[in-house]
Amino acid sequence: MHIAIIGNGISGISAARWIRKLSDYKITVISSESEYFFSRTALMYIYMGHMRYEDTKPYEDWFWDKNRINLIHDYVESIDFQSDTLSLKDQGQISYDQLIIATGSAPNRFGWPGQDLKGVGSLYHLQDLGVMEHYSRDLSRAVIVGGGLIGIEMAEMFLSRDIPVTMVVREKSFWDNILPTEESLMISRHIVRHHIDLRLSSNLKEIVDDGAGRASAVIIAETGEKIPCGYVGLTAGVHPNIQWLGETPIETNRGILVSDRLQTNIDNVWAIGDCVELRNPMPGRRGVEAIWYTGRMMGETCAYNICGQEVSYDPGIWFNSAKFLDIEYQVYGDIRPYATPEGQESLYWEHLEGEKSVRIVYEKASKKVVGFNLMGIRFRHEVCEQWIKTSTSVEEVLINLDLAHFDPEFYQSYKNELLETYYKLTGHQLSAKEMNGLDKVLSFLNS
């Protein structure tokens, strides 16, 4: 049996590794961006000089031979589903028995005038770094359009080289379509503190041509203001990378449509990772979730299914993490943007200095906790997950809050501040238990 995988990102590689663990099938991974799997999430650190490209490769180069995973560095131009063959740009044809499509995302471009000028870039592929690097020399200002996770990373990259940055953000406050208001305001303040010129409630009208085909300024739609710059970063989200398929018998919507087992409408074709849209996402989750761990879990799930063990894709309770300049962010469970929804209560505490906060959201009536939102503070994933899964009451959580503490040793814990906030909110006086240490955590998790 020959399994071909298109795309050597986290999802394709996870599939390959798990198929190797579970079977003796022949495995071929074809990918055009880089010869070896590297961590896309670490792109910013290469530009910033924290790591070299080779440091972003999670496996040493000998790993693939040793595990008999055959790598082909080439671009798949088309797939013939009749004869089960792939046509590669340089290296001819490859036939397969089972095919896994794991081609990731592509950055959004919304048809802005000037979006194809020189000096306009995105941040997704390794090659995008080359472009940024090229235009960074003597750059007077970079303008970043889009206020998401990639936008803020790009801003941090330029800051690391002392290049002035303007961020043009559609929302009223940074990432306020995902974050609750207070946290969103905190990040907006933090961005300004780092001397980023943050333009909120602003849309891009056009990118100005300098006459030689190179971007020289952007114009803001709302004000008509012209901001001169030498590089424009378009970071307004991504979409599943499926355009390359062209006319295809594979059913697609926004992404390649797949069943719970990650199978497409064609029997021996599977799809995983960013390029996928689930036909039946779990309640409360979206059909397209372009993040790292979902790709990894899909890869593993798909491997089991291909190797004959039927499993449904189950990403568990939602969680994620990011870092906004110096503020780390973690989320567990269901946290809604803007104000806390009807029927829920939000216990929110923010540190005086305004760069750390804890939010615990629970249902008003039953008191059961539904989510945790953390800024500048680390909580333990398994503990939060168990609390949410078992519908633990917020009071129980607060009493045992030590269990979730994941900041380094000697860091202050903020449980008393949270108890106090809870008292102000509800009039209930609770007292916390001493639940410090991994011993207690292990016994809680195993109970």
Place this chain on the structure above:
Amino acid sequence: MSQPYKSMSLVHPNPKNLDIVQKAMIAISLLGLLLIVLAQEKSSYLLALSMLLISSGIIGFAWRSYLTRPSGIQNNGIWFRSISSRGILGWITGLILTFFYIILYWYPQYLGLGIEGAPNRGIVGFFDPLAMALKGTPASQWFVYGTLYTLAIFSFGIKFIWKYRHNRYQILRTISVMISQMFFAYLIPELLEGLNEEYSTKWFDKDLKNMWPLDYDFFDQWHIANMSSTGLLGWSVLIFSLLLIFVISPYLTYRYGKRWYCSWVCGCGGLAETAGDSFRHLSDKSLKSWKIERWLIHSILVFVVVMTIAVVYGYLGDDSSRYYITRTMFTVIVVSLLVVTGLIVRFWMKQAGRNDLNKVIYGILGLIGVILLINYLSGSGNAFFIDNYTFKKWYGLLIGATFSGVIGVGFYPLMGNRVWCRFGCPMAAILGLQQKFFSRFRITTNGNQCISCGNCSTYCEMGIDVRSYAQKGQDIIRASCVGCGICAAVCPRGVLRLENAGTDIFAKGLELRNNHVMVH
């Protein structure tokens, strides 16, 4: 197709240059060093001035680099700078350091050490006023080295604290190494030296934390004799050192892992963590270097143990009226110690139901064999069929000096700041074995949060591929981990935590914490 983005690792892009203040601070430090090298007269003022220039330059540089921006991870441009990316400056610094160590160990006369009663000149002479003030005798090359070493840990310690000022673990640990060096390794021993005339003729090591087997001649005849013949102080040091080696250290390592020593107390570790911090990412992360590391460091450990036993055996006699401990008694003690250790290990293995400890058992059995062999060959008491002291001399030259000094520090800018601690130190080897098999310490990973970015592996000074564990959701249990906590600090997703727990000590690290696919 061409390899993408190759340029990044080869050609340095336009890095942020040092600003004028930073350059001035470096110049001030260098001026201080220059003063030491060029000074012709002995003057306490000039000496004080040079110390002040060196440290204020370093501290001023740190202030300018870190305190003028918000707290947070400060790794921008590390791989672009010549000094910290094995560029020209890195090589030059490596060469100068190596050169310095060679002179220090083998040609101290070129540093101005007065030979055969002649007065000190040059650099060593320049430090005479301070040595006279502290202990009432002229300086030696070791005094000069100790002073500069302490100054480096102090100044770069402040730099490190400012760099990680948002991180209390880092701050406390750095204060701890600064105090250990300043007082236990430097001031207290030097002051004690001056208290009693006798100490200069009957020298023994008064740095309490410098323990066997790092201090490989602790059990030498002259050393034990000097300790046991200099009254209360000597005896106290002897007894405390023995307690430290056999009781306190195993206990602390059981509770907290080897970090209590390697990154909170030890002088070599102290220099690595402070002055060496800018080079931590240069350690090799490959599987191959891990293999070399395990062979090298454990061979050195075996050497030291056997050598020490042989040396002690060599100077003990059989006459119980002349020796506290006779050869036979000594053999019995050592063999019983080993047997007890072996039995404990067996017991753990049973408890944990694991057989990967067999190697340790074989090691212990092998050692017992060697000891009995030494006993059998007795008479001369020569292990390895050559004279024990010749063997020890070679150990001192190759491991004690060349490895720990010349390569250990000289190669900071080339192979990272923990070359010695990782590949050579027998102390690290012992503590590491204990850490791996019988300690509550481990690094836990935060469920599924790892994004495989690689910051942790890159900045692990011990060359541990932390990511390979974190991305599987597996706890990190590695003999070499010195618990510096930097992997946890640089992780942008809050995935790693150093912790201690006793309940699952036999099974720690075996479970995967990742949410993996459940097959029903």
